[in-house]
Amino acid sequence: MTISLRALSLAAVLSFGAISGVAYAQENPEVGGAAMFADKNIIENAVNSADHTTLVAAVKAAGLVETLSGPGPFTVLAPTNEAFDALPAGTVETLLKPENKDQLTKILTCHVIPAKALSTDIVSMVEEDGGEHVVDTVGGCKLTLKADGGKVTVTDENGTVANVTIADVIQSNGVIHVIDKVLTPKM
Numbered sequence: 001m002t003i004s005l006r007a008l009s010l011a012a013v014l015s016f017g018a019i020s021g022v023a024y025a026q027e028n029p030e031v032g033g034a035a036m037f038a039d040k041n042i043i044e045n046a047v048n049s050a051d052h053t054t055l056v057a058a059v060k061a062a063g064l065v066e067t068l069s070g071p072g073p074f075t076v077l078a079p080t081n082e083a084f085d086a087l088p089a090g091t092v093e094t095l096l097k098p099e100n101k102d103q104l105t106k107i108l109t110c111h112v113i114p115a116k117a118l119s120t121d122i123v124s125m126v127e128e129d130g131g132e133h134v135v136d137t138v139g140g141c142k143l144t145l146k147a148d149g150g151k152v153t154v155t156d157e158n159g160t161v162a163n164v165t166i167a168d169v170i171q172s173n174g175v176i177h178v179i180d181k182v183l184t185p186k187m
Contacts, residue, residue: 028169033049033050036049038170042176051178052080055080073174074116075115075175079183087182107139110138111139112139113137119177156185
């Protein structure tokens with residue numbers, strides 16, 4: 001009887017995990033030389049990535065830490081430090097100034113989709129829509145997702161194409177996909 005109850009309890013926990021989207025056995029890739037944990041939220045993981053120090057500083061400056069620590073679910077397209085470095089000289093420094101908080105917030109929220117979309121979900125949406133799928137972001141931007149030969153790209157409203165370099169970094173409140181460009185709202 002004890003074994004049956006334990007088996008039933010384990011089955012209930014696993015079923016709840018499947019329903020709630022918690023990834024108990026998910027093996028996350030390392031990002032920026034750091035382990036990423038499926039039971040931590042987007043902010044708790046991002047602060048450990050050496051490749052995302054600029055993004056973390058920008059999120060703090062924009063006042064988005066609490067939001068991205070919240071329940072979500074969110075899909076965050078996370079530009080690397082190299083992506084920010086590729087912007088015109090002085091852009092990041094200017095955006096981080098308090099007087100530019102609204103503009104910075106707009107740019108950052110254009111990297112956040114208000115749903116959890118794994119790469120398999122993205123590929124399915126793209127295939128169902130005949131080769132590309134448009135998504136709305138928290139910041140009101142429209143991004144075009146494409147998938148070809150296992151490679152996922154994201155195009156912003158200005159035509160900037162970002163490649164997903166690390167996909168499916170599971171978080172307790174969503175998923176992160178690392179990208180190689182900074183996406184911007186329509187100018």
